[in-house]
Amino acid sequence: MNLDEIEKDLLKRVADIxxxxxxxxxxxxxxxxxxxxxxxxxxxxxxxxxxxxDVFIEPGTKKDVVHIPVILSESGHKETVYNDFYIGxxxxxxxxxxxxxxxxxxxxxxxxxxxxxxxxxxxxxxxxEKHYGTGPSAGKILNPTTELHLDESxxxxxxxxxxxxxxxxxxxxxxxxxxxxxxxIEEKLLTHGRQIAKSNIEVTLEGENSTADIVSRSxxxxxxxxxxxxxxxxxxxxxxxxxxxxxxxxxxxxxxxPSLDAESLNAELIHEAAIGKIAGEQxxxxxxxxxxxxxxxxxxxxxxxx
Amino acid sequence: xxxSFHGSGYKTERDALELKNISFLIINGERNRHVLDNISxxxxxxxxxxxxxPNGSGKSTLAEIxxxxxxxxxxxxxxxxEDITSKNITERAKLGISYSFQQPICFKGVTVRDxxxxxxPENQAFKELEIVGLEKDEYLDREVNKTLSGGELxxxxxxxxxxxxxxxxxxxxxxxxxxxxxxxxxxxxxxxLRQKNKDKIIIxxxxxxxxxxIADRVIILKxxxx
Ligand SMILES: Nc1ncnc2c1ncn2[C@@H]1O[C@H](COP(=O)(O)OP(=O)(O)OP(=O)(O)O)[C@@H](O)[C@H]1O
Ligand SMILES: [Mg+2]
Numbered sequence: 001m002n003l004d005e006i007e008k009d010l011l012k013r014v015a016d017i018x019x020x021x022x023x024x025x026x027x028x029x030x031x032x033x034x035x036x037x038x039x040x041x042x043x044x045x046x047x048x049x050x051x052x053x054d055v056f057i058e059p060g061t062k063k064d065v066v067h068i069p070v071i072l073s074e075s076g077h078k079e080t081v082y083n084d085f086y087i088g089x090x091x092x093x094x095x096x097x098x099x100x101x102x103x104x105x106x107x108x109x110x111x112x113x114x115x116x117x118x119x120x121x122x123x124x125x126x127x128x129e130k131h132y133g134t135g136p137s138a139g140k141i142l143n144p145t146t147e148l149h150l151d152e153s154x155x156x157x158x159x160x161x162x163x164x165x166x167x168x169x170x171x172x173x174x175x176x177x178x179x180x181x182x183x184x185i186e187e188k189l190l191t192h193g194r195q196i197a198k199s200n201i202e203v204t205l206e207g208e209n210s211t212a213d214i215v216s217r218s219x220x221x222x223x224x225x226x227x228x229x230x231x232x233x234x235x236x237x238x239x240x241x242x243x244x245x246x247x248x249x250x251x252x253x254x255x256x257x258p259s260l261d262a263e264s265l266n267a268e269l270i271h272e273a274a275i276g277k278i279a280g281e282q283x284x285x286x287x288x289x290x291x292x293x294x295x296x297x298x299x300x301x302x303x304x305x306x
Numbered sequence: 307x308x309x310s311f312h313g314s315g316y317k318t319e320r321d322a323l324e325l326k327n328i329s330f331l332i333i334n335g336e337r338n339r340h341v342l343d344n345i346s347x348x349x350x351x352x353x354x355x356x357x358x359x360p361n362g363s364g365k366s367t368l369a370e371i372x373x374x375x376x377x378x379x380x381x382x383x384x385x386x387x388e389d390i391t392s393k394n395i396t397e398r399a400k401l402g403i404s405y406s407f408q409q410p411i412c413f414k415g416v417t418v419r420d421x422x423x424x425x426x427p428e429n430q431a432f433k434e435l436e437i438v439g440l441e442k443d444e445y446l447d448r449e450v451n452k453t454l455s456g457g458e459l460x461x462x463x464x465x466x467x468x469x470x471x472x473x474x475x476x477x478x479x480x481x482x483x484x485x486x487x488x489x490x491x492x493x494x495x496x497x498x499l500r501q502k503n504k505d506k507i508i509i510x511x512x513x514x515x516x517x518x519x520i521a522d523r524v525i526i527l528k529x530x531x532x
Contacts, residue, residue: 303415
């Protein structure tokens with residue numbers, strides 16, 4: 001794989017790797033797969049009909065990792081990519097996705113990643129997706145769709161992070177859960193300048209004793225705008241909790257719309273939402289410990305998004 | 307310069323903290339209330355002073371004025387002869403004033419380790435946690451939030467001020483929410499702090515007799531006056 005410095009930096013930021021990782025992988029750069037590897041238990045195949053990959057994970061696979069980073073470094077590149085994961089029963093895997101965009105041209109660079117996860121029984125899956133944009137031009141656009149189907153007693157943890165540089169993002173995350181399945185979604189978002197971010201999370205608790213825990217933390221600076229919609233449906237005995245916590249600064253705007261839909265007497269659903277500026281008393285405390293107001297502010301924000 | 311403290315174990319009076327004619331007013335509709343009415347006082351290095359008085363008498367307000375969280379309506383604050391009235395919280399912290407809040411502050415994602423490292427970036431043995439009776443391994447990486455009990459939060463708050471080890475240390479009701487056993491320990495901590503530091507000013511706001519017993523002077527704030 002031949003990567004230039006910009007591409008290497010993007011890769012480090014979105015997938016935390018320098019060079020070829022352990023385990024299975026697929027590297028997609030400017031619309032082409034530039035490196036692909038399957039392992040004994042994980043089969044990575046390019047799709048025939050459309051762009052994207054199918055990843056088949058053998059039942060009983062333990063502690064394996066799949067890296068599927070996407071890099072866009074040519075200005076004006078637009079793509080829609082379909083990635084499907086078939087995760088066999090009793091598997092434990094970590095999937096590291098992530099998209100980095102460098103734009104120095106006048107055109108928009110757009111990556112629409114559409115991911116579907118078919119998670120077998122008793123699986124433990126961790127999915128990490130980081131977004132990062134850099135380069136002098138605006139027009140770095142990412143619109144991920146993630147669909148998850150959790151079979152009985154499976155557990156999925158999603159870590160979604162977008163800390164800098166993406167001008168516009170519209171994220172849709174949908175999950176449905178069978179009996180005893182559990183999902184945890186942790187979303188972290190920071191927008192600045194004139195960025196816009198939308199995130200729509202819909203979880204349906206179909207199976208008995210299924211649980212969902214969604215925590216979204218965000219910071220909106222400058223004149224950026226964020227819009228969150230979190231929706232949990234409980235169809236039977238189940239537990240769902242969502243929390244949307246935003247710090248606004250400058251002239252930013254945040255809208256959070258939680259909704260809960262209990263279709264059973266035994267559905268326990270809770271939503272918490274809080275939007276506000278940095279707590280003055282937190283700033284004060286850190287200043288009494290010797291930090292300047294700016295240092296105190298960044299300490300609070302870094303902690304909040306940690 | 308007054309050198310009267312030379313030879314008695316004190317440093318020079320240049321290190322004193324002096325309040326001159328401090329007033330603080332609360333505007334409540336039509337009526338103004340003087341919470342602090344023309345208060346003057348000199349805290350001398352090497353002294354442990356207990357500030358007491360009824361609820362609502364203005365003890366915390368006075369502390370917040372010294373730290374820079376609130377501004378007095380009139381009057382001056384001098385540290386070592388320098389007028390610090392117009393300095394902000396950070397500047398005063400750097401000059402050596404620290405404050406253990408009456409109500410400990412909670413954060414999101416900020417750990418006990420973070421606070422102690424901010425309080426004292428160098429020399430990180432975190433022994434202040436042990437001093438306030440908290441197991442280092444258990445607490446260092448806990449987030450400073452409501453999952454900690456009231457007493458634990460209070461002790462962490464005290465530890466951050468001990469970590470700063472600054473010239474002026476103010477503890478606002480350090481005993482609040484702390485169990486009897488730890489309270490005995492706390493008194494020992496303050497006693498030791500007083501004995502080891504002949505150049506520091508330790509101010510403890512308290513309603514507790516055992517704390518008053520270890521004081522060099524006890525001052526009572528009532529109806530806005532000392
Ligand atoms: N922002 C405010 N608005 C209105 N009243 C205030 C405000 N801040 C303080 N006060 C009032 O000022 C007075 C002094 O408050 P302060 O907290 O200094 O009292 P205290 O002596 O520390 O009391 P305690 O022993 O209960 O801690 C109280 O009557 C309080 O109600
Ligand atoms: Mg008080």
